Amino acid sequence: MQLDKIISIAGRPGLFEVHTQTRTGVVATSLADRKRINANARNQVSLLSEINIYGLDKEVPLHEVLTMIHTKEEGKQCSVKPKAPSDELEAYFFDVFQDYDEDRVYPSDIKKIIQWYNILAEKMPHIFDADPTEEVTTKEEATSDE
Secondary structure: OOOOOEEEEOOOOOOEEEEEEOOOEEEEEEOOOOOEEEEEOOOOEEEHHHOEEEEOOOEEEHHHHHHHHHHHHOOOOOOOOOOOOHHHHHHHHHHHOOOEOOOOOOHHHHHHHHHHHHHHHHHOHHHHOOOHHHHHHHHHHHHHHO
């Protein structure tokens, strides 16, 4: 899963795809309405590839959690709505990721993860096709053969 070009910008709904990096920030396109925006140093920008979810034993990369949801939902939208009550969100997330730390992962975090998954599943379903471990293995095999 390639999340290294997908960002979340604090204060702006949805997800954005980075096109170029400038001296003062980034130029990105909204996945929802395809409008271009400039995010500068005042905006808090988070790369989805850098986000981890607290587990009981270790932190788990967001892409692994999104893959778990994708597998459970068979590529469709989440069966639970992001605006569902907290107990429903927590029950759903526990069904997907049993090892998450309930004390440090809040219902608001689960809501955001579900929203992000729904956006990615609708606007960029191809993102779930690529498995980064396969790419790394293939590259390692190619270099070891030389």
